[in-house]
Structures are given as C-alpha cells and as structure tokens.
Amino acid sequence: MKKYVFVMALLAMTWSCSEDDTEIIIDDPVVDNPTPPDPTGSASVVINEVAYLEGSVELFNDGDINVDLSDYFLCLGPGTYRRIGDLETEGNVDLAPGEYLVIGYDMPNEEGGIGLYANNDGFGDAANIRSFVQWGAAGSPRENVAVEANIWTEGEFIPVVEDEDNSIVYDGEGISASDWSETTTPSLGAENEFNAPVQSASIILNEVAYLGDSIELYNNGAIDVDVSDYFLCLGPGTYRRIGDLQTEGDVNMTPGSFLTVAYEMPNAEGGIGLYANNAGFGDPVNIRSFVQWGAPGSPRENVAVAANIWTEGEYVEVVGSADNSIAYDGEGFSASDWSETTETTFGAANIFTAPTVRSIVINEVEYLVDDLIELYNNGTETVDLSNYWMCLGPGQYFRVGDAAATEIVSGNVNLAPGEFLVISPVSLEASNDAGGLGLYANNDGFGDAANIRSFVQWGAAGNARESVAVEAGIWNAGGFVPNVPFGSSIAYDGEGFTSNDWEGTSTQTFGDANVFREPLEKRSVIINEVEYLIDDEIELYNNGNVAVDLSNYWMCLGPGQYFRIGDAAATDIVSGNVSLNPGEFLVISPVSLSAPDNAGGLGLYANNDSFGDAANIRSFVQWGAAGNARESVAVEAGIWNAGGFVPNVAAGSSIAYDGEGFTSNDWDEDTTPTLGLSNSAILQ
Structure with missing residues (x-):
C-alpha cells in the first residue's frame, strides 16, 4: 500500500529532477475497514445426548459457524416429527460453535430411534438427515435413512436405560452404537460426562x-x-x-x-x-x-x-x-x-393363559340333622349349576339340578355372583361322625382332579375324595374340620383351601353370609343356675370334655360391677373347685356385690380385656326385664336373644338352664334350687 507521505516525496523528487513534461499517475488511496469476505466454514450439528425417559434431546454444534436450527426437524418416524422452532428449548436456537441446545421432545421408553433433519423436504431422503441414534432395538423407522447417509451402522442400537435418572451420550467419534453409552450423570446443556452404571446381578x-x-x-x-x-x-x-x-x-x-x-x-x-x-x-x-x-x-x-x-x-x-x-x-x-x-414354561419365556376360575364354593354344611349344604358364587359371572354334582363318596352322589335327588331349600340353581344356593340331598345322608363332600362341575369322573371344584371333610381325614381335592390344590392332605354339636354347622371363611379355613359355628346362616360363633361344645363353662333373691349364688357348669381353670375368669353384672372368680377377696366359693373338671359344678357368690332382685343380667367372661367385647363373653342370662348393659354383647356373640329375659321368680326359687340353646326360652324357674347339683329339670 502506498502512503501519502511516500507519494508526496516522490512528487517532489519528480518535479525537481524532471526535464520534460512526462505525466505522473498517482494510485487512489486505500480506505480503512474493508468489507469482510463471505464465510468459508461448514455447518455441523449432532445429536449429543438423549434422555428419552425424561423427554429431552441435546444438540451440539461441532462445526465452525453458527447454525439457525429453527427450521430443523426431529423425527422418530412417519407422522412423528416436529420443527425445532415450535418446541420448548433451553439455549439459543441460533446455535454457535461449541454450544448446546436442549429440546423437550417425548420419545418411546422401550425402543426407538431419532433423527435430526435440516428441513422437512423428505424424512426418507438421506440428503436431509444430519444425525441419528437408536436404542432398545434395531429397525426404527429412520435407521435405513441414517445408514444410507453414512451416519449410522445398520442393525446397531444402544441398550435400554433402566434408570430414569440416566441418559445416553455421544463420544463424538464415529457412526456406530459403540460411540454411545449410558451415563449415570446426565449433563444436558454441558459437556458430556461418561459414568457408566455399575452392572449388577439380578x-x-x-x-x-x-x-x-x-x-x-x-x-x-x-x-x-x-x-x-x-x-x-x-x-x-x-x-x-x-x-x-x-x-x-x-x-x-x-x-x-x-x-x-x-x-x-x-x-x-x-x-x-x-x-x-x-x-x-x-x-x-x-x-x-x-x-x-x-x-x-x-x-x-x-x-x-x-x-x-x-x-x-x-x-x-x-x-x-x-x-x-x-x-x-x-x-x-x-x-x-x-x-x-395353564401353560407352564420352565426353562423358557413365560406364556400367560388364564385358567378357568373355580367360582362356586361349598360355603356352609350342617351334617347332623337336616343335611343342609350351602353353595356360594364368589366369581363375577352367573353359573348354571343344573349339571353340577355333589359327591359324599363312591356311590353317594347326586346332581344339583335333579329335582328327584336334590331339594332346593333356598336360592336359584342359576347362581348369580354373590348369591347363595341351599340344597339338601333327598335320599342320601351325610355322616354325623366323619364325612367329606365334594362339588363337581360334571360327573365325568369323581376321581379326576380336573372336575372337582370345592371340598370339605369333617370328623376325620381319609374321605374317598380327599386325595382328589388335594391333587386339585383345594384341600390339605390329612386336614379335617373338628366335629360340632347339634345346632351348629361348619362354615368357610372364604380365604384359602385348607381345613384351617373352616370352623364350627353355633350361628347357622344358610342363605346368607357366614357368622362365626363358637359352638356350645367349645363354650365348655356355662352359667347353669342363679339364685338372685336371697344369697346371690351363681352355679357354673363344665359341659365340655377338658378341665378349665376359672381363676382368671370374670363375672359381670354391668358397668363397674364385676369380680374375678379366683380373687378370694371378691368371690366367695360356696362349693366346688375353681379348676373345674368336665361334668362338675362350681357355686360362687360375690363378696361385696348384690345381684338386683327385680331386673338384672349376668355375664361370664374368659378375661377382663373388655366386657363390651363379644369375643370375651362365654355365657349370659338376664331376668326381670330386657336391656341389661351386657345383653347386646351376648347377642353379638350369638349366646342370647335380643330382648329376651327370664320372668322373675318367687323368693326361694332360682332360674335354671335347660342346656339346649342360647335364648331366654332355655331358662325357667326352679322352685327347688339345686346349686352344686344337676338341675332338677334337665341335668339328670
């Protein structure tokens, strides 16, 4: 470049030395701040990190010029593409070299592949795709486009991320899945951190x-x-x-x-x-x-x-x-x-084929007097029981829908969900001592476990159909329900398939939901006679088959009026022993309490955990009027009738129990009290 000083000096020399009129040509001066040349760098943007469980994609400008990504597109496959300028982003969409852009974009969690496109001229055209990655499986819709564009290796993919806090990151080196890895430290918007998850035993x-x-x-x-x-x-x-x-x-x-x-x-x-x-x-x-x-x-x-x-x-x-x-x-x-x-696949992938639901169950059985059988539908669909069969053992079976063989006590043979059907065999009788009963969907074979639907046995193990029920998984080998006394039944708790899911109950509820009250035989100590007018004497009787220590049993006349039988300061032992043997009597009298002469009630409790809890009361009687404070407890326990009471008696008499049931009708006046001995009326 020629400077003005240089030019002026040259002119001076020329003018002083020239001897002719030769014209001197001077170049135009050069101005400062020239117009810059057009850029010569190249655009290059790559997918750099993908947190597909979170729904985030990170792009990185690894080129040397800015790239406006507004009109770039992300594409998962046909119909699943979005313009970046329309998405939620973090960073500058006009992405400078070395900078990151984080984009919110929903992606599949199990397997997928995402492509970055410079436009939407054609997502199947390799000329338009710029970057690609796939995870979980090969064959995502844009894999072949990326392979053709030489930015991915056919058939490769990154294993699925198990932890939602992790992401997959690119090492910036090549075009295969090995250039990507899972990291436990996502760094969306910053340089990638490669911290591989620890492979664990599972x-x-x-x-x-x-x-x-x-x-x-x-x-x-x-x-x-x-x-x-x-x-x-x-x-x-x-x-x-x-x-x-x-x-x-x-x-x-x-x-x-x-x-x-x-x-x-x-x-x-x-x-x-x-x-x-x-x-x-x-x-x-x-x-x-x-x-x-x-x-x-x-x-x-x-x-x-x-x-x-x-x-x-x-x-x-x-x-x-x-x-x-x-x-x-x-x-x-x-x-x-x-x-x-129904399809076991040990050693191979599981196959799920649901079995037929055993929705009809035997729910309650009274085998001592009326041979009542209650069936219950615990399923979700109505079942026609016309061709179901009941089997007591070889040669002892009857079809539920056969009017000549089956008495319908209540309910409908076409049994709806939640409903009960009560039946009784016309000519067969269930064994009172030891028996078993099976419900079958047909009579194709009573020894075939595929046909049995429900089972119960009582008194002893070894019923002919026990082995069939055990094979079917609906009974426990050797299990049976203990025998119950007259007036009781055996009832199912609806929980499982063993004898432990059955128990005796003194409250029969055929045609309704089961209620579990201990049978009389289990309530082995009872109030047997009461003289409330003069001596306030109470006779207890052991009608069970084992001795019972009554030391910690309690008597309760009402709130605040209770005493422990074994407490010598509170209880006068008139006769008998507190350790009460079967068939023996214990006569007691409260030391400081008095039974009311006109209207009262008396409850025997196994403990003093709560006198209002029906689980604790064992026997009850009330006289003169209903409404004693413990009446409702006894009613709930199934050992008294609501509103029932024994009429008042004259002085010198007692009220005595007949040993039959659990109502006021089972008590009567005894004009010759027999405290300490069998009641004159019934215990002969």
Whole structure:
C-alpha cells in the first residue's frame, strides 16, 4: 500500500529532477475497514445426548459457524416429527460453535430411534438427515435413512436405560452404537460426562409351580451370577441352599438364562423368598425376589415389603391345579404382576393363559340333622349349576339340578355372583361322625382332579375324595374340620383351601353370609343356675370334655360391677373347685356385690380385656326385664336373644338352664334350687 507521505516525496523528487513534461499517475488511496469476505466454514450439528425417559434431546454444534436450527426437524418416524422452532428449548436456537441446545421432545421408553433433519423436504431422503441414534432395538423407522447417509451402522442400537435418572451420550467419534453409552450423570446443556452404571446381578423368581414343587429363576441382569449359595426360604426353618437342591440348567446363570429348582412348597397358600445368602432371612438387605399365593401374611412378606420388592397384603389368586403355575410378567413388585397360567414354561419365556376360575364354593354344611349344604358364587359371572354334582363318596352322589335327588331349600340353581344356593340331598345322608363332600362341575369322573371344584371333610381325614381335592390344590392332605354339636354347622371363611379355613359355628346362616360363633361344645363353662333373691349364688357348669381353670375368669353384672372368680377377696366359693373338671359344678357368690332382685343380667367372661367385647363373653342370662348393659354383647356373640329375659321368680326359687340353646326360652324357674347339683329339670 502506498502512503501519502511516500507519494508526496516522490512528487517532489519528480518535479525537481524532471526535464520534460512526462505525466505522473498517482494510485487512489486505500480506505480503512474493508468489507469482510463471505464465510468459508461448514455447518455441523449432532445429536449429543438423549434422555428419552425424561423427554429431552441435546444438540451440539461441532462445526465452525453458527447454525439457525429453527427450521430443523426431529423425527422418530412417519407422522412423528416436529420443527425445532415450535418446541420448548433451553439455549439459543441460533446455535454457535461449541454450544448446546436442549429440546423437550417425548420419545418411546422401550425402543426407538431419532433423527435430526435440516428441513422437512423428505424424512426418507438421506440428503436431509444430519444425525441419528437408536436404542432398545434395531429397525426404527429412520435407521435405513441414517445408514444410507453414512451416519449410522445398520442393525446397531444402544441398550435400554433402566434408570430414569440416566441418559445416553455421544463420544463424538464415529457412526456406530459403540460411540454411545449410558451415563449415570446426565449433563444436558454441558459437556458430556461418561459414568457408566455399575452392572449388577439380578436374579428373580420367574415361575412357580407350587403344586408341582418347581421354581424357575431368571437372570434379567447384565452379568453372570453363580446362584449356588443363594437360598430359597418359605419361612423360619424352611430354607434350602440352591446348590444343594436338584436343578435343571446351569447354576452359573448367564444374562437371559433360566434355572429350574425342585423345592417342596405348600399347595393352598404360601410365600417364597429368594435370598443372595443366609446371613439373615429377616433382613431385607439379603432378599432378592418374592411371591406369595393363596393368602397374605406368609412369614417373609414383611421382609419383601421392607425391601420394596412386594406390596403389603397382596397375593396371587390361584385356582389350584397341578397342571398350572404362577408366572411373572417382569414388570413390577405387586401381585398384579403375577398370574396363574395353564401353560407352564420352565426353562423358557413365560406364556400367560388364564385358567378357568373355580367360582362356586361349598360355603356352609350342617351334617347332623337336616343335611343342609350351602353353595356360594364368589366369581363375577352367573353359573348354571343344573349339571353340577355333589359327591359324599363312591356311590353317594347326586346332581344339583335333579329335582328327584336334590331339594332346593333356598336360592336359584342359576347362581348369580354373590348369591347363595341351599340344597339338601333327598335320599342320601351325610355322616354325623366323619364325612367329606365334594362339588363337581360334571360327573365325568369323581376321581379326576380336573372336575372337582370345592371340598370339605369333617370328623376325620381319609374321605374317598380327599386325595382328589388335594391333587386339585383345594384341600390339605390329612386336614379335617373338628366335629360340632347339634345346632351348629361348619362354615368357610372364604380365604384359602385348607381345613384351617373352616370352623364350627353355633350361628347357622344358610342363605346368607357366614357368622362365626363358637359352638356350645367349645363354650365348655356355662352359667347353669342363679339364685338372685336371697344369697346371690351363681352355679357354673363344665359341659365340655377338658378341665378349665376359672381363676382368671370374670363375672359381670354391668358397668363397674364385676369380680374375678379366683380373687378370694371378691368371690366367695360356696362349693366346688375353681379348676373345674368336665361334668362338675362350681357355686360362687360375690363378696361385696348384690345381684338386683327385680331386673338384672349376668355375664361370664374368659378375661377382663373388655366386657363390651363379644369375643370375651362365654355365657349370659338376664331376668326381670330386657336391656341389661351386657345383653347386646351376648347377642353379638350369638349366646342370647335380643330382648329376651327370664320372668322373675318367687323368693326361694332360682332360674335354671335347660342346656339346649342360647335364648331366654332355655331358662325357667326352679322352685327347688339345686346349686352344686344337676338341675332338677334337665341335668339328670
């Protein structure tokens, strides 16, 4: 560049030295701040981080010029594309080199692939795509476009992120899935941090054939696990080391492999826990997987709940068939993630085929007098019982819908959900001492477990159909309901499939929901005679078959009027022994209390936990009028009739019990009191 000073000096020299008229040409001066040239850099924006569980995509400008991304597009596949300028973003859409832009964009959690496009001229055109990544599986809709554009490797994908706090990040090096990795420290809007999650062992219970005593384990983790020293535990004292059990498959379980273990389990209800060791079966740190069936409350349920691998109070409902198993769907930690299936698949992926629901159950049986049988529909659909059968044993069966063989006491053979049907056999009789009763869906074979639907036996084990019910998983081998006295029935609690789910009740409720009151025989000590006018003497009688210590039993006349039988300061023992043998009498009198002469009531209690609690009262009588404070308790307990009372008697008489029932009609005046002896009227 020529400077003015230089030019002026040159002119001066020329003018002074020139001897002719030669013209001097001077260049135009150059001005400052020239116009800059057009940019020569290249645009390059890549997908740099994806948190698809959160719904965020990070773009990075790895080029050397600004790129306005307003009209760029994100595309998951046909019909699932969005213009970046229309989305919620963090950062500058006019993205400078080395800067990041975070975009909110909903993406599939399990598997998907996302492409960044410079326009929407054609999402199937490789000329338009700029960056791509796919996860969970190959074959997402834009994979082939990215492969053609040479920005992805065909068939590759990044494994699914398990933790919603993690993301997948790009190393900026190449075009394959190996250039991406999961990180536990997402850094959306900043330089990527590569902190790979620790690969953990993950062995779960996957299928349980509780009737077939087989358990399937599955490795759904990412590393090999030797389960030889893992333990299976049903509860205290019922645990076994897997390495000591019979197995099918390799105990060194690779990811995605199955192992079948032989382990004896309860048929009707139970719960099993898988433990990584035997350091403590009550410690939630050690348990790895859990399932329970038939009923809640198995011994290790609370451990599994504390470990956050089960939901409290839940259990898998089961039909109970030796051909079935319960299988896990791999999704969560509740009973709803398990279901019974008719297709057992030990050693392979689970197949879920629901069994037929046993919705009709035997609910109550009175086998001593009227041979009443109550059936109940606990399902969700109406069932026609016309062709169902009842079987007491070989040669003793009758069809429910056969009018000549079955008396319909109440209800409808076409039984709706929640309804009851009460029937009685016309010509057959149930055994009073030891019997069993099975309900069958047909008469194709009473020895075939596929046909039986419900079962109960009483008095003793060994009914002819017990083995059929056990095989079907609806009864416990050797289980039976103890015999009950006349006036009582045996009733089902609706919980499971064992004899423990049945008990005797003094309150028959045929055609209605069961009410459980102890039969007379169980209430072995009763108030038997009361002389309330002169001596306030009370006679107790043991009509059971075992001795009962009455030291901590209580008598209650009403609020604030109670005394302990074994308290010498409160109770005068007139005759007999506080340790009362069967068939013996104890006559007592309160020391400081007096029974009312006109209208009163007296309750016998097994304890003083609460005189208002029907569970504690054992016997009751009231005289003169209804409405004693403990009448309602006795009525609730099923040992008195509401509003009932024994008429007042004359001086010198007592009121005495006839030993028959639980109402005021079972009491009468005894003009010759027999305190300490059999009542003159009935106990001869």
